[in-house]
Amino acid sequence: MKELNQNEEQIMAFFWRSGELLIRDILDQLPDPKPPYTTLASSIKLLEKKGYLKHRMYGTVNLYSPIISQEEYSKKSINRLVKTFFGGSVSNFLSFMVKEKNISDKEINELQGLIDKMDKPSES
Structure with missing residues (x-):
């Protein structure tokens, strides 16, 4: 695309x-x-x-x-950005965002909550 x-x-x-x-x-x-x-x-x-x-x-x-949803386009754009400017490292990307964009403690806690949620195996 x-x-x-x-x-x-x-x-x-x-x-x-x-x-x-x-x-x-x-x-x-x-x-x-x-x-x-x-x-x-x-x-x-x-x-x-x-x-x-x-x-x-x-x-x-x-x-x-x-044909392409905004969500699909955003996902592809972010993936391309991470690959091109951060060597494919999501960690480097997030580190940059925290340092450069003055992410609030609340936003950091929300991100940590998302990470914690992903680490837990889903209960069926």
Whole structure:
């Protein structure tokens, strides 16, 4: 799956929030100055070619919807980030986040709770 640039992620955010949309629906929601319709249409067609969107005909226009969920995209993006910048080490990534992002004690405790929960075998 090809990576998305910032503009493509912004467009995908509309689909992840709303599901099926016409190009005009997105154009109406974009802040001024709005891109030309044809520019937005080209970006959406590229997202379809990359495998993020699909379309169906709605009258004489295309109605687009996401193929990839935001959760799936986020997971792949984080995994790529950890692999690329932290040598695949989740520990290095979390250490960086704690040092650089001033994670609160509450957030650290929540993370520890998640880790503890994962360490325990599930009871059936």
